[in-house]
Amino acid sequence: MANILDFSTEDNLQYQFFPVSSGSVQFKIRAANDAHIALTMGPQESDPMYEVFIGGWGNTKSVIRRNRTKPEKVEMETPGILNAGEFRGFWVRWDSGIVSAGREGESIPFISWSDPEPFPIGFVGVCTGWGASGTWKIEDGAEFNTPDKLEYKFGPVAAGSLELEYRGPHNCHVSFTPAPAEIDPMYEVILGGWENTQSVIRHCRQKPDKVTLPTPGIMNANEFRKFIFEWRCGRLTVRDGNTGAVLMEWVDPSPFPITHFGVRTGYGARGNWRISHYYRDGAKPLPPSAPSVAALYSSPPGYPGSAPxxxxxxxxxxxxxxxxxxxxxxxxxxxxxxxxxxxxxxxxxxxxxxxxxxxxxxxxxxxxxxxxxxxxxxxxxxxxxxxxxxxxxxxxxxxxxxxxxxxxxxxxxxxxxxxxxxxxxxxxxxxxxxxxxxxxxxxxxxxxxxxxxxxxxxx
Incomplete structure (x- = not known):
């Protein structure tokens, strides 16, 4: 795909397809309503297929659909998300069956769905309809920012680990929850808190902290610092993203299923983030069909008693x-x-x-x-x-x-x-x-x- 691809779509609900080689696509769209994005194996409208509708139903809600069938897999109220007079930026990502869509400049999606039976995606299609024509700019992605505000932005977890980079003077806050909201039960990791002198693991927003570690100078306002978070059966581990060394670890005696993470900054700090959660380098998509495999205990074909x-x-x-x-x-x-x-x-x-x-x-x-x-x-x-x-x-x-x-x-x-x-x-x-x-x-x-x-x- 070219770095920037400009084209228009008519009010006819007919997809225009182009190939993709990564796990995401970012674009700008100028339309009154109904920006439709299709994710497919080939350059045509055929099953299996994901569809993300942004600003449908008179620019009031957005949905994710599979194989052009109802009911919708997920829907969200998004009134006024599109505009016929200006470009609005969005991205769509897919990783291990999780399909997500978000606004430009925000790494946290406004809609996502996990498919238990994912398929490899080779093409993206776009179209408009239901009274709307559209102008598109398809382009590459970028990092995002968080303001000096103690309010989490949430996204779905696609694995038992999360890798991120943070650039800010202090107070990198990361939460793990069973829902996209600040609710209990909840784990919080605060890195570079207390004016960049200390880091902690907190449970259900309660003190005393479960783990406290002196970390003077762990954050830097001028360079990104990488961290890896892992969770398994109640064991929460925080690692240095460059060396892999364990910084903090805590085992919850009553673990809960983690489905979302949240990020925020505060106490006088603004942060820049890069989150590698959605697409893991080296991940290979499923082949279109099951490959041939030899059974360990099968006799040669035609031999008496051999497997069919x-x-x-x-x-x-x-x-x-x-x-x-x-x-x-x-x-x-x-x-x-x-x-x-x-x-x-x-x-x-x-x-x-x-x-x-x-x-x-x-x-x-x-x-x-x-x-x-x-x-x-x-x-x-x-x-x-x-x-x-x-x-x-x-x-x-x-x-x-x-x-x-x-x-x-x-x-x-x-x-x-x-x-x-x-x-x-x-x-x-x-x-x-x-x-x-x-x-x-x-x-x-x-x-x-x-x-x-x-x-x-x-x-």
């Missing part, structure tokens, strides 16, 4: 296939094996490690799958997800592998590994069953944990 084949993809027990994906992507039809302590679904996954193929769990918000091995939890950005397979779990224990248990991998020594799950600290977590060890291993909070009582996935 559809195309080049072998079908394993329960009509399931293992699909190669990366970076937190969840292919359509993925088998849900449990849920994290935050309530997020965990998918049945497996990954290569040290010469073994090890069953584990996919945590989409973390951008990776986790497998247990050698006493530790290992994150894998490249993994396989079980698609279209069985979801029949049978309780068992020890080395008692029932007939018909679903094979999920093999150890580095060639021993078959099966897929199991256990209840642990408010989660239902999937992992590997190793018969010779008599336990189901799961990865949890950085460790490999073994359980003699577990459920096993059946074909």
């Amino acid at each position: 084949v559809i195309g080049n993809a072998p079908i394993v027990g329960g009509n399931g296939v293992w699909v190669d994906v990366t970076s937190g992507q969840v292919p359509p039809g993925a088998v849900v094996g449990g849920q994290d302590c935050s309530g997020e679904p965990l998918y049945v996954a497996r990954a290569q490690h040290q010469g073994a193929m090890i069953p584990g769990k996919l945590v989409a918000s973390h951008g990776c799958a986790y497998i247990p091995w050698g006493g530790e939890e290992h994150g894998k950005s490249e993994y396989q997800v079980l698609v279209g397979g069985p979801n029949n779990w049978v309780p068992t224990n020890g080395s008692n592998i029932p007939p018909g248990a679903f094979p999920g991998g093999e150890s580095e020594d060639g021993e078959p590994l099966f897929i199991g799950r256990v209840n642990h600290e408010g989660s239902i977590t999937t992992g590997k069953v190793q018969q010779s060890h008599g336990v189901c291993y799961i990865s949890f909070a950085g460790q490999e944990l073994g359980f003699p009582d577990y459920e096993i996935l059946m074909s």
